[in-house]
Amino acid sequence: MEYFSKDISRLINELAHLPGIGPKSAQRLAYHIINGPKEQADQLADSILKARNNVHYCKICCTLTDSDICPICSSDKRDHSQIMVVENSRDMSAYEHTGKYNGVYHVLHGAISPMLGIGPEDIRLKELMARLKDDIEEVIIATNSSLEGETTATYLTKLIKPLGIKVSRIASGVPVGGDIENIDEVTLLRALDGRIIL
């Protein structure tokens, strides 16, 4: 891209490294940044550096946070006897968005995948096991409904149940508002198996 100036090319290139940003979007974003107010570009660059440098894993639940202990783990308004296990911080924030879950979380940062060579030691499982003391009443497994998520759920169940702690799995089935005719067979069978007597 000889016709672009060096600095513009570099910015486009850096932006195109981000997930879901193709060359066209990267170009649009770059021009937006260049044409926008200088303060806005400064803010963006600063927030990237601050977030990357200050954010690390919460010492309890392993979510990403800029303090030692994340706001949820340090809140006394949450029920610390209920731990929801999720694959990543995005899944945790999806459940937080519902505003209805009052327990705490544990973020695995991945799922067991024999195919990709990801074993139990590659995810934050050791940290979860260390949390399972007497005062924990329930572990809710909210890993994805994928092969890896299910494998992880099975593995966790085998590990935690013998400790005498209640283990549950979030329901799998037809999404709310979903058209049955457009839903895959596996989900339909899952919904049937998981049916609730009215």
Next chain:
Amino acid sequence: MEYFSKDISRLINELAHLPGIGPKSAQRLAYHIINGPKEQADQLADSILKARNNVHYCKICCTLTDSDICPICSSDKRDHSQIMVVENSRDMSAYEHTGKYNGVYHVLHGAISPMLGIGPEDIRLKELMARLKDDIEEVIIATNSSLEGETTATYLTKLIKPLGIKVSRIASGVPVGGDIENIDEVTLLRALDGRIIL
């Protein structure tokens, strides 16, 4: 979003200001930046600052560049007697991508729009007129095929033709690979009007 750490919330917020980036994408991008290598975040922040601070308008064609004169205007391999007028640098780069245009450009940074209150003095028209000396043979108007683009094209034609310089307009019609049945009536009529005798 109380459950996010301050630095993460801020980064998500800054990213969500970018065009075409919704809250979900901003979150995904933020986690990607935080989870990625530190050097990558540093590079991204640095490229934003460099591009924003070093890039300005080319003294000749008004495109965005980090030198006084952009690479195209300073190239002696280009035909400086042919000026293609475009609305913005992205349109210029789209034509450069074709690799077939060998003239130079002029970037208006907008189009005349009475609706939005953008007049001829709000775009880089004065700079274009200053370039129209004896050695210019043709001005190719490549503004968008929108109301604003057409208004600008008409205005430019009226202004430039009396100077004895050839003025042309890029063709408007059915896009290559486009299904005629899916194309709007205005475009179809435009394609008919602009038909070429074989």
